[in-house]
Amino acid sequence: RKEVEQDPGPFNVPEGATVAFNCTYSNSASQSFFWYRQDCRKEPKLLMSVYSSGNEDGRFTAQLNRASQYISLLIRDSKLSDSATYLCVVNKGSGYSTLTFGKGTMLLVSP
């Protein structure tokens, strides 16, 4: 089983749609959780951290369920500029901090 698994995608949605991405992780000792955004042929950039209580940043909402080892990202009112690959990322934080990435889910928002 892969350490971090994501929906395979791509997701094709019209502008204004709501889209949800799902992710599961295998290491129950994982400490920190993130969503990164990666534009085509660019480096990954931190979109938001994910907390057990759930957190929101504008149109973006992230949720974490530690019991189910499940992470989600909801994007409301999609914009053309949201088109990118969304990477689910886990930091095991077991002494040394290293990031484990999912394969990513591509989002294409069309007019």
Place this chain on the structure above:
Amino acid sequence: DAGVTQSPTHLIKTRGQQVTLRCSPKSGHDTVSWYQQALGQGPQFIFQYYEEEERQRGNFPDRFSGHQFPNYSSELNVNALLLGDSALYLCASSFPDGDNYGYTFGSGTRLTVV
């Protein structure tokens, strides 16, 4: 405030050759991690350097080696290149604290092996 800088941006090498990629961390960061991102995949952890020593390593063969210098900059060396080594190589700098997640990524070096 300079972020993470990587060089070169693009590189083409022949199978069997050796390559060295370079990374300068963000100001204030002293830990450098290297990742390999093949086309259509997420970044895969290669290794991490702190205090000039490799302190963690991912599932990569010994052909992949690295170094960290006293100024915290780092090199990634790959020997005996294979076609499958073609990828985007990302360097990320951070603080060494396991609870700190302030990673900053460089824009990467795109390596093509022919």
